[in-house]
Amino acid sequence: MGGMMLQVENLHAGYGGAKILRGVSFDLAAGEVLVLLGRNGAGKSTTIKALMGLLRPTAGRVRLDGADIAGWEPHRIARAGLGWVPEERRVFPELTVAENLEVGRRAPADGRAPWTPERLFALFPNLADLRQRPGARISGGEQQMVAIARTLMGNPRVLLLDEPGEGLAPVIVDLMAEAILALKREGATVLLAEQSLAFASRVADRAVILETGRIVWDGAIDALLADTGARAKHLQV
Amino acid sequence: MxxxxxxxxxxxxxxxxxxxxxxxxxxxxxxxxxxxxxxxxxxxxxxxxxxxxxxxxxxxxxxxxxxxxxxxxxxxxxxxxxxxxxxxxxxxxxxxxxxxxxxxxxxxxxxxxxxxxxxxxxxxxxxxxxxxxxxxxxxxxxxxxxxxxxxxxxxxxxxxxxxxxxxxxxxxxxxxxxxxxxxxxxxxxxxxxxxxxxxxxxxxxxxxxxxxxxxxxxxNMDLSVIAEAFVVVVVGGMGSLGGAFLAALLIGVLQAFGIALVPKITLVLVFLVMAAVLVVRPHGLLGKPQAMARGEVEALAPIRQAGPALQLLGAVALVLAILAPFVAGPYLLSVLTEAAVAVLFAASLHVMMGPGGMASFGHAAWFGVGAYAAAFAAKGLGAEMAVGLLLAPFAAGGLALLVGAFVVRMSGVYLAMLTLAFAQIAWAVAFQWVEVTGGDNGVLGVWPDSWAADKPTMYWLALLLCVGGALVLRRALFAPFGFALRATRDSALRAEAIGLDAHRLRLAAFVLAGAGAGLSGAVFAYAKGSVFPTYMAIPHSVDALVMVLLGGVQTMAGPVVGAVTFTVLQSWLLMGDFWRIKLGLLIIALVLAFPTGIAGAAAAAWDRWRGRAA
Amino acid sequence: MGPLAGARGVIVLVAEGLRKRFGANEAVAGVSLAVEPGEMLALIGPNGAGKSTCFNMLGGQLRPDAGEVRLADRVVTGLAPRHLAHLGVGRTFQITASFASMTVRENVQTALLAQKRQAWRFWQAADAQHVGLAEGLLARVGMASQAERPAGVLAYGDLKRLELAMALAGDPVLLLMDEPTAGMAPAERAALMALVRGIARERGVAVLFTEHDMDVVFGQADRVLVLDRGRLIAQGTPEAVRADPRVRAVYLGTAA
Known part of the structure; x- marks a missing residue:
């Protein structure tokens, strides 16, 4: 693999009159796990939504493996290879776990072996017994696993994970971290939005910090952990 | 057998x-x-x-x-x-x-x-x-x-x-x-x-x-079947095919027997069955509680009191309206009388639709009940006009209390469909109960007392009662009641948690809306001298909706602007053949052009202009 | 309210043997707890352990199948939320719920009008009522400068503080806070809960909250209850709970 999978250049976006992103730029290499850090309202979720086309960027470019996907509609972006796991999980409440996965099914664009429900149940063993359970009747942690598995069924080239640990018990957060590490071993490319530096430091290779819609720090996660000044200044930790 | x-x-x-x-x-x-x-x-x-x-x-x-x-x-x-x-x-x-x-x-x-x-x-x-x-x-x-x-x-x-x-x-x-x-x-x-x-x-x-x-x-198939289909969907449970099937069987069989045995009350029977089902199962036979669908949560702008500029504009408009009879001819005066009636009709709908968050497809029912109450006072009791004008809001409000008691337990589409079904039944009663309502021929000769018989006086009376009524409603919306009502709409969960009784607040709004529409109906009856079942028909309910939405739900001035605009449009543009297609295309064009209503669009433009000026 | 408010050592809320079943699933299977005035009591546990169900039974959103809830000495089991509000129960929700079509100040004024049973007034202007009280409450939660902003445009953390001000409008003896810091940045979380703690101490309000952030739980709670599969598996001081091997196994994992 190698090379740049996702290149974000000078991305601007907002809601109505409110500008949230004011020129966000970063690169994501194939096989890399990059974490977007920053306070509430800094623009992490907005970045992810703008990449996914759920929010139309007002300026800037998003190159996915060379093609500029900025301004495309969400379903085309999904087909091009971005897979989004929303913070609120948004599991279909009245579909069973198995049906939830089916909705996400899409053949891989390249020659990779596709994800199947069986492979995903191996990744998330908790789900295997819940196949026929409606999405509304599983716990928050299980819903998070279904949300990730459903997106993986589309065989995305880049996985966008928005705060996968939010509102979950610490033991489930551990499981999420392990799952991300397992995906990384398989060569997945992941963009993670996260508040918790502790969680980020367990899974990420590199970090960028967002502040009021701009990137204020970009570097290896180990460098961030070592840089107490930057942490105090940008993350208050 | x-x-x-x-x-x-x-x-x-x-x-x-x-x-x-x-x-x-x-x-x-x-x-x-x-x-x-x-x-x-x-x-x-x-x-x-x-x-x-x-x-x-x-x-x-x-x-x-x-x-x-x-x-x-x-x-x-x-x-x-x-x-x-x-x-x-x-x-x-x-x-x-x-x-x-x-x-x-x-x-x-x-x-x-x-x-x-x-x-x-x-x-x-x-x-x-x-x-x-x-x-x-x-x-x-x-x-x-x-x-x-x-x-x-x-x-x-x-x-x-x-x-x-x-x-x-x-x-x-x-x-x-x-x-x-x-x-x-x-x-x-x-x-x-x-x-x-x-x-x-x-x-x-x-x-x-x-x-x-x-x-x-x-x-006539379109509107009659849509009312029945709404009933079936609501009774069966929104979104449930099996429920729709069961409900269709229930309603279909009920109607067949009803028409054979007691033709006059068939529709009432259908409504009673629907009421019974919904009391036991508020979401229909096989329906589930309706979650707010994703991706369409509307952010509501705060409702503001009118600023000085708008208040001045309103005062000028009112003065002009009061002076109108000195310059306007009889035709214009009757259009203006209708506009005054429309203002209260729309403002009363706005109370439940805007701050109450309950859209009604059947607001004409209350208008019609008020009109028939006035007709009954005038012809049945031989009473003075004042009796009719007083009776109307109480009759409409009282009936709204009965109907509202279970209608306001619903929300959103269910509530709207129920109001439509009820209005359709009210219309059918007026249409079929010939002995009392005169059926399609209506009740004629509902004339005002002699002191109000000339056009200008009737117009001023309409202006006083209807614009006055609308102002009273507006006052209530900026009073603690209005705040509490809006609170239940914005977040029923939070409203209950601070000690508000959402059900009773919504019911009160429903009754207020019914009473206001009833008064406007009575004024209209006296102004026209007659009452017909069409006052209660679906197109008239839609008129009210068009007025409110045309003006914009999220502004207090909206219904007034919408009512006047609509009445004027209706009387000048929409006469003659094929008025339906003209009105239909106009509605579609307006929705496409002003998704927030005329007053809403004007308010947004005003804000932009002020933002640039500042 | 009444003689209990502020008197330390007296119990504000008691729940005994609460049970709730949904179909075949017993969400809460016999939970008892008590909160004292001025106490910060945290309820933690895995997702699906029954925390929300428990909370909704205490807050009146759900009626328990069995068990009893007492507020001071009064049995309030199954009472509707609006009645509990008038008995001194303030509530905040996991997903913020405020009145988006009003300004911040009007939100608090509406809460004050509701608590003082003045909602059924049709004539006087609402925005002239209880202005001073509303501004005082907003100042207490650090929102005075935002009083005239529409509630719909507030940042998440500020919404949480507005909700707190609204919950305080009823002069509560008990605050029920469901995941009060969910979705907030770490620094904001600590600030909000420190504010709640200050108010609890100052007014003798008993606070029961659920939380997933262990820094908040161990930093701010006086006592912690741990729920798993509808039952309490541990309770005590933060230190004792943190050291409990069962709690580590079912809930804490590597976080403690």
Whole structure:
């Protein structure tokens, strides 16, 4: 693999009159796990939504493996290879776990072996017994696993994970971290939005910090952990 | 015994076509979240197209099947065009504006159908095989009834297979629950929505075509079937096909027996059954509580008190209105009287729709009750005008209290459909109870007392009562009551947690709205000297909706602006033939141009202008 | 309210043997707890352990199948939320719920009008009522400068503080806070809960909250209850709970 999978250049976006992103730029290499850090309202979720086309960027470019996907509609972006796991999980409440996965099914664009429900149940063993359970009747942690598995069924080239640990018990957060590490071993490319530096430091290779819609720090996660000044200044930790 | 069986059969046969229409409605609503008022028009088109095909085709059974299917496919195609041309543009608009746009389609289709097929009822000369009967256990059953009885469950089975055994069905079910998430998983919503709309339209067309041999294709089918379909969908439970089927059976059989046994109160009976079902099961027979669909949570701008500039504008307008009789001729004066009545009619609807968050499709019911109360006071009691004007708001408010007691337990679309169903029943009572209401001939000679008999005095009285009434309502909305009411709309959860009784607040708003509309109806009755069932008919309810939405729900001035604009438009632009198509296209154009209403758009423009100036 | 408010050592809320079943699933299977004035009591546990169900039974959103809830000495089991509000129960929700069509100040004024049973007034202007009280409450939660902003445009953390001000409008003896810091940045979380703690101490308000952030739980709670599969599996001081091997196994994992 190698090379740049996702290149974000000078991305601007907002809601109505409110500008949230004011020129966000970063690169994501194939096989890399990059974490977007920053306070509430800094623009992490907005970045992810703008990449996914759920929010139309007002300026800037998003190159996915060379093609500029900025301004495309969400379903085309999904087909091009971005897979989004929303913070609120948004599991279909009245579909069973198995049906939830089916909705996400899409053949891989390249020659990779596709994800199947069986492979995903191996990744998330908790789900295997819940196949026929409606999405509304599983716990928050299980819903998070279904949300990730459903997106993986589309065989995305880049996985966008928005705060996968939010509102979950610490033991489930551990499981999420392990799952991300397992995906990384398989060569997945992941963009993670996260508040918790502790969680980020367990899974990420590199970090960028967002502040009021701009990137204020970009570097290896180990460098961030070592840089107490930057942490105090940008993350208050 | 025979009679009972035959009635049962007639009922079950009617239930099948009703189910087809309701199934289409519920499928379309599930995915697009659009309450398709024009669904009845598609049913009507299905019947007309079937008539055109079948009256040209040979009369053998296989050609009958071909003709019916052809009508269904043609209706599906019309539905697809409708979706691509109109609905696709308004999926993000507030749901009431979508509804209004589809009502615009109703009006357009009515005139188009009038133009193509004419005003005469078109019935099919039925071939012999269609008129035949089948003998089972010594009883003779009409053959076509049996065919229809089989079609209902067959279509239900087919739909269930389609939704649960195909990938398309899976995606439709997923989109029903969270359509934006489905798009983010790589599914093209447009294809999905267009195909769903075509399917729903095709079902309506199939229903219309199948109903043709037993009745006729006529221009009244659209609104009568849509009211029934709303009832079926609400009783069955929104989004549940099985529920729609059960409810269609229930309503169909009830109607068949009702018409045979007690024709006058059939509709009331239907309403009572619906009420009973909803008291026991608030979400219908097989329905589930309605979650707010994802991706359409509306951010509501704060409602502001009018600024000094707007207050001055209002005061100037009021002074001009008071002085109008000195310059206006009799025609203009009667238009202005109607505008004053419309202001209170719209303002009263706004109380429940805006701050109350309860959209009504049947607001004309209260207007009509007030008008009939005035007529009763004048003709039945021989009382002075003051008695009628006093009786009207109490009669309408009292009835609103009864109806509202369970209507306000619902929310959103359920509530709106219930109000429509109730209004339709009120209309039917006025239409059918000839001894008291005079039926279609109405009540004539409801004249004001002699002191108010001249036009200017009547106008001033209308202005005083209606604009005064609207101002009183406005005051209540800025009082603690209005804040509490808005609180229950913004967040019922939080409202309860701070100690507010949401149910009683909503009921109070419902009663206030009913009483206000009742007063406006009484003023109108005295101003016109007569009362007709059309005061309560669906188009009049839609007038009120158009006024409020035209003006904008989120502004207090909106209903006033909307009422005056609409009345003036109606009296000048919309006279003569084909007024429906003109009004329909106007409504559609307005929805596309001003999704937040005229007053809303004006307020936004004002803010922009001030923002630049500052 | 009444003689209990502020008197330390007296119990504000007692729940005994609460049970709730949904179909075949017993969400809460016999939970008893008590909160004292001025106490910060945290309820933690895995997702699906029954925390929300428990909370909704205490807050009146759900009626328990069995068990009893007492507020001071009054049995309030199954009482509707609006009645509990008038008995001194303030509530905040996991997903913020405020009145988006009003300004921040009007939100608090509406809460004050509701609590003082003045909602059924049709004539006087609402925005002139209880202005001083509303501004005082907003100042207490650090929102005075945002009083005239529409509630719909507030940042998430500010919405949480507005909700707190609204919950305080009824002069509560008990605050029920469901995941009060969900979705907030770490620094904001600590600030909000420190504010709640200050108010609890100052007014003798008993606070029961659920929380997933262990820094908040161990930093701000006086006592912690741990729920798993509908039952309490541990309770005590933060230190004791943190050291409990069962709690580590079912809930804490590597976080403690």
């Amino acid at each position: 025979d009679l009972i069986f035959l009635q049962l059969l007639t009922g079950l046969a009617g239930a099948s076509t009703l189910f087809l229409v309701a199934a289409g409605l519920t499928v379309i609503f599930g995915v697009t979240r659009v309450v398709n008022f024009s669904h009845g028009s598609l049913y009507m088109l299905g019947a007309f197209i079937a008539w055109s095909l079948l009256s040209r085709l040979p009369r053998e059974p296989e050609y009958f099947v071909l003709g019916v299917l052809g009508a269904a496919v043609a209706t599906a195609a019309i539905g697809a065009v409708l979706e691509v041309v109109l609905l696709r543009r308004i999926y993000r608009a507030p749901e009431l504006l979508q509804l209004l746009a589809t009502f615009g389609v109703v009006l357009v289709v009515q005139d188009v159908a009038l133009w193509i097929w004419g005003a005469v009822d078109l019935s099919l000369s039925r071939p012999r095989w269609l008129r035949g009967a089948v003998e089972i256990a010594g009883l003779r059953f009409p053959f076509y009834d049996l065919v229809l009885i089989v079609v209902g469950p067959a279509v239900l089975g087919g739909l269930l297979l389609l939704f649960h055994r195909t990938r398309w069905g899976l995606l439709v079910r997923a989109a029903t629950q969270d359509r934006d998430m489905v798009a983010a998983l790589g599914v093209d919503q447009r294809v999905l929505f267009t195909s769903v709309f075509a399917l729903g339209a095709g079902l309506a067309g199939l229903g219309g075509a199948l109903a043709l041999p037993q009745g006729s294709a006529n221009l």
